[in-house]
Amino acid sequence: MKVLAAILGVWMVSLGVQAGPNINVGVVYDYLDGSKSSYLKRIFNGGTSTAFVKVEILEIVYDASGVPREIPVQSQADASARDGLMASPARLIVPANGMQGTRLLYMGERASERYFRVRYIPVVPEKEDAFALSEEEREEYQKTLQAGVSVLAGYGTVFFVRPKDTRYDTRINDGATRYELRNNGNSVIVVDEFKNCVAGKPTDCHPTTKNHVLPGRAFTFDKQTGRHYTFKLVEGDTQKNQEVKG
Template identity: 60%
Template sequence: MKLASAILSLWVISFSAIAGPSINVGTVFDYMDGDKSTYLKRVYNGGGSTAFVRVSILEIVYKADGTSEEVPLKTQGNAAMRDGLIASPARLIIPASGTQGTRLLFKGIRDQERYFRVRFVPVVPEKEDEFALSTEETDAYKKTLSAGINVLAGYGTFFVVRPENAGFDTQINDTAQQYSVKNNGNTIMLLDEFKDCSVQNPLECEPVTKNHILPGRLFSFTKKAGRHYRFILIEGSNNKPMEVKG
């Protein structure tokens, strides 16, 4: 399953200025192993002014037909008893050229794998944003931004919470016409850095892709004469370079 195109989200609040905040969340794919319950995610601000970042989380639910939807986190009785991924803190104040981290905590049953969209959205702070700024501080910050034209861009990352009993079971079927990889395990696996290149001209290649294969799903491709396929089969911390000739 190709998820890369659906992962990175960009919100433009206004138009660009070098002096404004500019955040970077690093990788847009993160994985919490079955024996872990917390994960530290760092956010970098390479801009010239402080970034005020709001962190929000939705759960990604995959349907039988392969489609998915993002839904609010479940609660157990009241809002304080969330079942899912929680960001602490959910508000980050990141100085220019600085770094801040939020700890992602999972609360709930780990009998099956779960997926979340974690969004990091820079905002112009308002009172309701709970950044603990005084009215004077908020007004002063707005004035620094209004001096130029600014871009506030946010990113959406894909976060995997593996089950407690995570296990890999990869089945490969290699025929003359087709190559397929079936995930019979209970946790996501990857075919990373997938390259489809010409044998005669190694520089003649299709765009490199990252392919996530969810439990129970199949990834396959037709083998074409004169093509050379390379990728890295990733099962958790185990990486195996693979080559397939058409």
């Protein structure tokens, strides 16, 4: 299967009974439609203290062999010259049991689809972090965390920026022993809730998977006798239930 391998980073730092912030970024895949230029992402904090969150963005690019790498998004002083995704604000102060939002803004050409890694990283504020805290407020926050064991967990998500003229063209080849779903469009499609089960036994299945199929790539699997395959084919806002028998 040639699909987008989204390596969703989760990292933790132990500072010292468990207390502190506990953020939740919701879904880990977000999609910006071709007709839109901004997307509101909400960050929740279910912890016992305020969360100070930095938002970092990297672009995911693929070489000729389809191997991804992540590169920094270049920031430009001139807004009209910016090309890529940016977060506004890029520093969030999320109260305990509260929520804050950051708006992800895309600026640049939309001729082809682009992909970004967005990282939400809780931090202990320092002078250079631009959280607009006084020295006394920073010290008080650190003392609060140090009163117990505090674990700061950050998350990485994947952000898809669809082309301005989005076009879906999914081709299916349901062969005798092999199934192929090829994306001939110009935007990512999703093979969601893919289940591979014993026929007649809907609870006897392999783990359910979610698969992103980039333009020009295919999702394939070998059909095995006595097995039943089901999934949702997601093309933008459209979903189609698919069923394949081995």
